[in-house]
Amino acid sequence: MNKQTGPIVDQAQPDTIDAKIAPSLERRRLRAYVVLLLFDAIVLHLAFALAGLAYQGVWWFETNIVAVQTMLPVYFTIAFYNQTYGARALSNWTFAARQALTALLIAAALINFVAFYTKSNAEFSRVSVTLGFVMSAIAIVALRRLVPMFITKFWGGRTRNQLVIRDGGPEFDLPMSVSVSAQKFGLDPASHDPFMLDRLGKLLKNQDRVVISTPKERREEWAFLLKSAGVYGEIVSEPAHDLGAVGLHRYDRLDRTTLVVSTGPLGLRARITKRLFDVAVASAALAALSPVLLFVAARIKLEDGGPALFVQRRLGQGNKFFNMLKFRSMAVGKNDENGDRSTGRQDDRVTKVGAFIRRTSLDELPQLINVLRGDMSIVGPRPHALGSQANNKYFWEVDAKYWARHCLKPGLTGLAQVRGHRGATEEEKDLTDRLQSDLEYVSGWSLRRDIRIVFQTFWVLQHDNAF
Numbered sequence: 001m002n003k004q005t006g007p008i009v010d011q012a013q014p015d016t017i018d019a020k021i022a023p024s025l026e027r028r029r030l031r032a033y034v035v036l037l038l039f040d041a042i043v044l045h046l047a048f049a050l051a052g053l054a055y056q057g058v059w060w061f062e063t064n065i066v067a068v069q070t071m072l073p074v075y076f077t078i079a080f081y082n083q084t085y086g087a088r089a090l091s092n093w094t095f096a097a098r099q100a101l102t103a104l105l106i107a108a109a110l111i112n113f114v115a116f117y118t119k120s121n122a123e124f125s126r127v128s129v130t131l132g133f134v135m136s137a138i139a140i141v142a143l144r145r146l147v148p149m150f151i152t153k154f155w156g157g158r159t160r161n162q163l164v165i166r167d168g169g170p171e172f173d174l175p176m177s178v179s180v181s182a183q184k185f186g187l188d189p190a191s192h193d194p195f196m197l198d199r200l201g202k203l204l205k206n207q208d209r210v211v212i213s214t215p216k217e218r219r220e221e222w223a224f225l226l227k228s229a230g231v232y233g234e235i236v237s238e239p240a241h242d243l244g245a246v247g248l249h250r251y252d253r254l255d256r257t258t259l260v261v262s263t264g265p266l267g268l269r270a271r272i273t274k275r276l277f278d279v280a281v282a283s284a285a286l287a288a289l290s291p292v293l294l295f296v297a298a299r300i301k302l303e304d305g306g307p308a309l310f311v312q313r314r315l316g317q318g319n320k321f322f323n324m325l326k327f328r329s330m331a332v333g334k335n336d337e338n339g340d341r342s343t344g345r346q347d348d349r350v351t352k353v354g355a356f357i358r359r360t361s362l363d364e365l366p367q368l369i370n371v372l373r374g375d376m377s378i379v380g381p382r383p384h385a386l387g388s389q390a391n392n393k394y395f396w397e398v399d400a401k402y403w404a405r406h407c408l409k410p411g412l413t414g415l416a417q418v419r420g421h422r423g424a425t426e427e428e429k430d431l432t433d434r435l436q437s438d439l440e441y442v443s444g445w446s447l448r449r450d451i452r453i454v455f456q457t458f459w460v461l462q463h464d465n466a467f
Helices: 014-020 026-055 062-081 087-091 093-117 126-154 194-204 216-229 268-304 352-359 367-373 400-407 428-443 447-460
Strands: 162-166 178-181 209-213 232-236 247-251 256-263 309-315 321-327 377-379 411-413
Touching: 026 062, 026 087, 026 126, 062 093, 062 126, 087 093, 087 126, 093 126, 162 194, 194 216, 209 216, 216 232, 216 256, 216 400, 268 321, 268 352, 268 367, 268 377, 268 447, 321 367, 367 411, 377 447, 400 428, 411 447
Parallel strands: 162 178, 162 209, 209 232, 377 411
Antiparallel strands: 232 256, 247 256, 309 321
């Protein structure tokens, strides 16, 4: 990819793009999964209640209700893992019914196995419970058959956000998708302009599938941008080794084949798990540290009368901009909004209070608010200012893989930080060491690793390079 040299200039108003992007279906799908889960619980209870009424003559037969309530946690656990509550299940009722029935049968078998060894199955009426399972299966299949009909009527048949970017390649008319022109939005895959990448990031936000139709000579550059954005991306082309394709997708009705070049680093369950972890930790930390936050804010205000907080635009997930919060550590009028100059030892811009809060990392605490807002995570690659440089080069000029670190949300702490890679980036190695750790974190995320990094952070709050 070509390198950009010279100053960074904002040549567009990216906020105007939001109104043209297809609305996100992700939240709507999540609500649908919750509703479907609740309906499953209701119909299973009703099925076993009706079975009790039909066989015992009692509407709410106690042993039947105990059986269904014992089975439900097992059923839901299996259903979550076999995609009973997934995007495909919303549009393909036969797949949804098959997965739900599989979960039901496995749950029934496990419960019966446990009941046999605990000798508690004698307490249940075999006929009544079996009838309850049969009626449950019928109700679950009927419910799955109704879901696509509901989606067709109220959602227009759309269950996914799909975006096609036309960049001079072959025609590609994907049904139920939004199609945009790369030229109209000023998208150049060969550019390293952060403002162009911000526009692209906003365009790709909440997209479930992105398809690029572009000439052969630009495919590798688009493949790199899609990987960096952390989205599921495809390129209309014949197989090409240099793209690092992870699969093929055939569109028989369109007589086209695409290469899948990116899938995003985290699936839906992993994103939900990571977000729940972020909210829980950030909420608890804000509550516990509120006296410290108020004390630091007061000290900053008393020293020179300026604002306690400093807001700086940083590069976030998908290479989009966001406003990051910090306690102000520099004198009023000397804040470096673009990060053009790295903070050094004995920096004349840093106040007395600022030196202390930077040395102890207290200046980063307001970013807990960014975590609750959804701009950041507790753990992830640290966000950098636009003008950050190493050896008088922008970070992306040092290594083009720099953009790939932004496929996850930036973090309050990260793998690079607990390894000691922090402070000024005077040499290129200062950046490449951090980049290597960031890309390692992106490729191997796990909740256990996030928890371990959080605990390791306490040991590096004070560091020789924290100034």
